[in-house]
Amino acid sequence: MRLEGHVGIGMIIAGVVFLFYPGNIYDKMLWIWFAAFIGMISWPDLDLRFELSHRGFTHTLAGAFVFGIVGGFLFGLSNNEYFLSGFIGGFSGTIAHMFGDILTYQKFRPLWPLSNNNIALGLFRSNDRSINLLFGRIGIVVFISVLVYRTLIR
Numbered sequence: 033m034r035l036e037g038h039v040g041i042g043m044i045i046a047g048v049v050f051l052f053y054p055g056n057i058y059d060k061m062l063w064i065w066f067a068a069f070i071g072m073i074s075w076p077d078l079d080l081r082f083e084l085s086h087r088g089f090t091h092t093l094a095g096a097f098v099f100g101i102v103g104g105f106l107f108g109l110s111n112n113e114y115f116l117s118g119f120i121g122g123f124s125g126t127i128a129h130m131f132g133d134i135l136t137y138q139k140f141r142p143l144w145p146l147s148n149n150n151i152a153l154g155l156f157r158s159n160d161r162s163i164n165l166l167f168g169r170i171g172i173v174v175f176i177s178v179l180v181y182r183t184l185i186r
């Protein structure tokens with residue numbers, strides 16, 4: 033899946049999180065999570081740039097843990113209190129990334145090291161332009177609608 037598709041799925045998930053977030057949506061911790069989550073959602077595909085095997089370690093549960101640690105340190109550097117939000121953001125961003133990739137064809141091992149199962153549903157090609165754009169647009173509409181709803185109504 034491409035960047036806009038990953039960000040779109042991330043915005044849909046973030047919309048659900050913001051909708052049901054029990055606290056105030058102006059909560060700083062929520063926004064730190066959001067920044068790490070959306071900011072790092074395409075990081076697993078850095079494997080393409082560094083010529084690692086594509087959809088290898090960066091597309092696993094263990095990879096998600098590493099990106100969580102990185103997110104924790106990135107955001108924790110400015111303030112220790114942000115470490116946990118940064119960690120959860122990096123971790124859940126990688127999980128959301130893998131969720132998007134599972135819908136496409138190239139198989140990988142999302143649950144490694146807990147499971148060696150090679151999974152992909154093959155619903156569409158990862159570089160399908162219209163589907164990636166569709167996810168991107170739905171994501172923006174969902175997220176903005178939730179923000180408006182939570183700001184004005186609830």
Ligand SMILES: [Zn+2]
Pocket residue numbers: 033076077087091129133
């Ligand atoms: Zn990927």
